Amino acid sequence: MNIKELYQEIILEHGKNPRNLRKTENFNKDAKGNNPLCGDNVHIFLKLDEDKKVQDVSFEGSGCAISMASASIMTDLMKGKAEVEVKEIVNDFLGMIKENPELKSKNLEEDEKTKLMCLSGVKQYPMRVKCATLSWHTLISAIDNTQEEINTEVKG
Amino acid sequence: MNIDKIKKEFPIFDEKIQNNDLVYLDSANSSQKPKVVIDRINEFYTKQFSNVGRSVHYLAVAATNLYENTRTSVQRYINAKDKNEIVFTKGATEALNLVANTLGQDYLQENDEILITELEHHSNYVPWHFLRKSKNIKINFAEVNDDGEISLEEIEKKITSKTKIISITHLSNVTGAILPVKEITELAHSKGIIVVVDGCQGAPHLRLDMQDLGCDFYAISCHKMYGPTGLGILYGKKKWLEELPPYQGGGGMINEVKKDRISYGELPNKYEAGTMATAQVIAFDQSIKFIESVGIDNIMKHEADLVEYGQDLLQKNNSVKLIGNPKNKGGVLSFTIEGIHPHDIATILDEDGVAIRAGHHCCQILHDKLNIPASARASVGIYNTKEDLDQLNSSINNCKKIFNL
Numbered sequence: 134m135n136i137k138e139l140y141q142e143i144i145l146e147h148g149k150n151p152r153n154l155r156k157t158e159n160f161n162k163d164a165k166g167n168n169p170l171c172g173d174n175v176h177i178f179l180k181l182d183e184d185k186k187v188q189d190v191s192f193e194g195s196g197c198a199i200s201m202a203s204a205s206i207m208t209d210l211m212k213g214k215a216e217v218e219v220k221e222i223v224n225d226f227l228g229m230i231k232e233n234p235e236l237k238s239k240n241l242e243e244d245e246k247t248k249l250m251c252l253s254g255v256k257q258y259p260m261r262v263k264c265a266t267l268s269w270h271t272l273i274s275a276i277d278n279t280q281e282e283i284n285t286e287v288k289g
Numbered sequence: 290m291n292i293d294k295i296k297k298e299f300p301i302f303d304e305k306i307q308n309n310d311l312v313y314l315d316s317a318n319s320s321q322k323p324k325v326v327i328d329r330i331n332e333f334y335t336k337q338f339s340n341v342g343r344s345v346h347y348l349a350v351a352a353t354n355l356y357e358n359t360r361t362s363v364q365r366y367i368n369a370k371d372k373n374e375i376v377f378t379k380g381a382t383e384a385l386n387l388v389a390n391t392l393g394q395d396y397l398q399e400n401d402e403i404l405i406t407e408l409e410h411h412s413n414y415v416p417w418h419f420l421r422k423s424k425n426i427k428i429n430f431a432e433v434n435d436d437g438e439i440s441l442e443e444i445e446k447k448i449t450s451k452t453k454i455i456s457i458t459h460l461s462n463v464t465g466a467i468l469p470v471k472e473i474t475e476l477a478h479s480k481g482i483i484v485v486v487d488g489c490q491g492a493p494h495l496r497l498d499m500q501d502l503g504c505d506f507y508a509i510s511c512h513k514m515y516g517p518t519g520l521g522i523l524y525g526k527k528k529w530l531e532e533l534p535p536y537q538g539g540g541g542m543i544n545e546v547k548k549d550r551i552s553y554g555e556l557p558n559k560y561e562a563g564t565m566a567t568a569q570v571i572a573f574d575q576s577i578k579f580i581e582s583v584g585i586d587n588i589m590k591h592e593a594d595l596v597e598y599g600q601d602l603l604q605k606n607n608s609v610k611l612i613g614n615p616k617n618k619g620g621v622l623s624f625t626i627e628g629i630h631p632h633d634i635a636t637i638l639d640e641d642g643v644a645i646r647a648g649h650h651c652c653q654i655l656h657d658k659l660n661i662p663a664s665a666r667a668s669v670g671i672y673n674t675k676e677d678l679d680q681l682n683s684s685i686n687n688c689k690k691i692f693n694l
Contacts, residue, residue, distance in 0.1 A: 136637055139636065140691050140692075149692075170648055171630075172648065172649055196630060198630060198692075199632075199633070261632065261636060
């Protein structure tokens with residue numbers, strides 16, 4: 134596989150200029166995650182409205198291009214989605230990164246799927262999968278309010 | 290010295306790595322193995338295998354002799370006074386745990402202090418950290434200067450009346466700084482302080498002479514010395530190894546076992562409980578012979594030339610920032626590139642067959658001090674050439690291109 138398939142323009146662009154790299158005001162859920170081997174860390178801030186829809190989601194942290202781009206694309210995509218939908222999309226994404234050839238979620242538009250598939254190149258680099266999945270695991274941790282810090286060494 | 294000829298002794302360089310020639314710049318992590326070492330493991334299992342030190346049959350006696358031959362070779366190679374000062378362990382990590390554990394059991398008292406440095410690998414910090422809780426001892430850190438070195442003066446400044454042990458690396462696996470171990474030992478001994486040296490990076494790249502260094506303990510990682518994995522060596526002065534309690538209990542380390550009393554074996558058996566890494570020990574004799582055949586002075590000169598060349602290349606490459614600039618430096622080039630995370634660098638370099646390491650290299654304390662989450666590290670061994678460093682530099686340029694730098 135060519136390295137350019139991993140480092141696609143969209144990933145480099147999101148990595149360089151991450152969207153939603155800030156702290157949501159009046160967030161009502163948050164969680165931290167880190168990838169101690171790489172030194173990636175992320176703090177997700179989530180604001181759910183009364184209907185349990187994502188009013189805003191943002192993140193703070195630092196890491197490699199893959200982890201920053203993944204958090205950027207994820208936060209962009211989740212706004213306006215219902216909590217149950219978010220969970221379903223996260224599972225679909227993690228399934229795709231690990232084994233499934235494509236995304237199956239009915240909660241994703243085609244253009245959203247195309248965007249997420251840009252991260253699929255990471256499959257060929259097992260050591261880098263954690264970089265792509267860190268923010269996704271951390272988002273679930275925020276929703277579930279588990280209060281445990283996500284550590285990719287514990288949770289793949 | 291003919292490096293091409295030496296390189297040919299390492300079969301891995303005949304392999305294509307994802308269609309590329311291998312440019313292996315990760316020897317500080319683990320070195321590649323010469324054919325003599327690989328063949329020796331195969332030969333031992335094929336023709337000579339038996340457990341050592343127990344049975345009296347022919348194979349057992351022969352294997353025991355081979356095993357003890359390596360001990361004698363190590364003693365000669367590091368200039369230890371007595372072959373019983375050489376203890377085989379499962380790695381340098383276990384060697385350092387052995388020292389910390391046994392000194393913790395019998396020597397250290399509550400509120401005693403241990404002095405380590407900000408350069409230490411986690412395996413020369415975490416074993417001492419265990420004693421913080423169990424023994425209520427305190428750990429102090431000698432601070433690294435702007436060049437990534439630890440000076441004798443800094444060590445002297447951090448010694449207090451309660452310092453009982455100084456445990457330091459011989460050669461930093463991140464900045465490459467070579468510490469003045471001999472001078473630190475002289476200073477420590479004048480104050481009655483024990484000196485433990487983490488020799489993981491020192492042993493493969495520096496001339497070792499325990500009588501000259503004078504330290505009380507020295508830990509070695511065999512897989513970084515062109516030897517097999519699963520094997521380390523602890524050198525310890527005989528008086529300490531005799532005085533300190535055993536580390537692990539089991540077969541091989543005992544003298545007499547009764548329901549109401551147990552007595553322990555003599556050195557070195559006392560510290561070698563259970564079936565040891567027999568094949569690895571026997572094959573390690575070939576690693577020492579390999580190093581001796583090349584000559585450690587030749588190795589040191591070759592690696593110093595490489596580092597100087599690599600340092601020069603990377604310094605001229607704008608946006609590459611080298612970590613540390615020690616006057617006395619071993620074969621390690623750690624760096625960052627503004628705008629590219631070290632893991633992205635390592636993945637992109639890998640595409641060209643250039644194997645480096647990225648991360649904190651088990652030195653989080655140092656990376657915190659430098660205020661960076663991670664770094665990229667290229668490290669050299671006897672098989673590397675200036676062409677390898679040229680390839681490193683050109684792959685770094687490719688990396689910058691991909692990231693539009």
